Amino acid sequence: MSSSKSPGLGGFSWQQAGVWLYIGHLFSIFSLALSNVVLGLSILGLPKTIQRPVRPLSPEARSWLLWLAVYVAFGMGSTLLSYDPVVSSGSLSSLFNLTAPLLGLMLIRSERHIRWVVRGVILLGLALSVVGLVQYGLGQDDLTHRIRASLSHYMTFAGVLLLSDCLLLAWMIFGRGKKPWWGWLGLVTINLALLGSYTRNAWVGLVVALTLLLWVRKPRLLWSYLPVGVLLAFLLPQPMVERVASIADVRDPANYDRLCMTHAGLSMIAERPVFGLGPGMVSQRYAIYRHPTAPRSWVPHLHNSYMNIAAERGLVSLFAFVGLILASLLTAKRRLNQEGGKEGPRADLYLGVLAAILAFSVAGFFEDNWADTEVQRVFLFVLILPFLPAPATTLEAAEERPVV
Numbered sequence: 001m002s003s004s005k006s007p008g009l010g011g012f013s014w015q016q017a018g019v020w021l022y023i024g025h026l027f028s029i030f031s032l033a034l035s036n037v038v039l040g041l042s043i044l045g046l047p048k049t050i051q052r053p054v055r056p057l058s059p060e061a062r063s064w065l066l067w068l069a070v071y072v073a074f075g076m077g078s079t080l081l082s083y084d085p086v087v088s089s090g091s092l093s094s095l096f097n098l099t100a101p102l103l104g105l106m107l108i109r110s111e112r113h114i115r116w117v118v119r120g121v122i123l124l125g126l127a128l129s130v131v132g133l134v135q136y137g138l139g140q141d142d143l144t145h146r147i148r149a150s151l152s153h154y155m156t157f158a159g160v161l162l163l164s165d166c167l168l169l170a171w172m173i174f175g176r177g178k179k180p181w182w183g184w185l186g187l188v189t190i191n192l193a194l195l196g197s198y199t200r201n202a203w204v205g206l207v208v209a210l211t212l213l214l215w216v217r218k219p220r221l222l223w224s225y226l227p228v229g230v231l232l233a234f235l236l237p238q239p240m241v242e243r244v245a246s247i248a249d250v251r252d253p254a255n256y257d258r259l260c261m262t263h264a265g266l267s268m269i270a271e272r273p274v275f276g277l278g279p280g281m282v283s284q285r286y287a288i289y290r291h292p293t294a295p296r297s298w299v300p301h302l303h304n305s306y307m308n309i310a311a312e313r314g315l316v317s318l319f320a321f322v323g324l325i326l327a328s329l330l331t332a333k334r335r336l337n338q339e340g341g342k343e344g345p346r347a348d349l350y351l352g353v354l355a356a357i358l359a360f361s362v363a364g365f366f367e368d369n370w371a372d373t374e375v376q377r378v379f380l381f382v383l384i385l386p387f388l389p390a391p392a393t394t395l396e397a398a399e400e401r402p403v404v
Helices: 014-027 032-044 059-080 085-097 100-107 111-137 154-174 181-196 200-217 219-235 238-245 253-271 281-289 305-313 315-338 347-363 373-387 392-398
Strands: none
Touching: 014 032, 014 100, 014 111, 014 373, 032 085, 032 100, 032 373, 059 085, 059 100, 059 305, 059 315, 059 373, 085 281, 085 373, 100 373, 111 154, 111 181, 111 347, 111 373, 154 181, 154 200, 154 347, 154 373, 181 200, 200 219, 200 238, 200 347, 253 281, 253 305, 281 305, 305 315, 315 347, 315 373, 347 373
């Protein structure tokens, strides 16, 4: 019979193999095909790798999974009732992604493994940033040619870096013990790469997340924004400064286009509020709802996660999606308060969750980041992190020590 104890990192056990398969699907998102293979192996191996005796999930985790079940159920209903069920059936592949949270809740059972996943996501962001900065140095340094490392799109690149950066910032500000050299390197490299991506939704999300972290640490630190902003205005390339200045400019073609997409999205929701048009139908039917002055006659999505979910899957799906986010936020905040606040042994984890969810949620108003597979996989781990076990016996063992 399998041991009920969490496996160590040395030797081999099926339980340990399950942990590393789950971790591997995150570490390998630099290649989506590889990540898919590892996630598939994690699912297939679950009967063998799950820890026994199986520890029941917490009530908070079960409530979170209920929100996920509602989202999945209404998504399937939206597919069946779609304007074109054949096209919408392609969205069923997203169910593969949504198995990852359940796997994480069942397989990640020790504090040490939690720390390894978080450090791994940070190291992934660092590695992608290095590749992205090399691309920037080789000429991908403007809006026409934007860095993306090995990922499929520059928005995907920025979305993964944003989540990685939030976890890193929380660790460096609130984590215990001496930080390794690569943590400091990551702070510089990841944030330079985010700037070089020219991705405004990620910039806005990062500023909001950093504001939260600095406010919790010491509110007076927010005064540093003024001199840092002035310094960046002088040091950054002129195109990047202009890109920052355009964030709130409705005359900017991309910003105006998003306003037109919002107009079209509201019309779509009004027409079919419960189940939406059907997954994949926004791009198929956009021309019908398009505002006459919209710069583009076709868009792949509405560049707004909330609007796109409501338009394609209906308001109940949107409500469930928001429920997933709020449940994780509230659980992270409650556990942060219960476990010592900002001085607690898990402060960096819980504040990293709060910062990452806030950044993702704000960025989602300007980009459909939820539909981005690689970004979604990292975000799903962030969402379940507050529900992962923190038994008293493991918190003492959670003292910070370098991974490498």
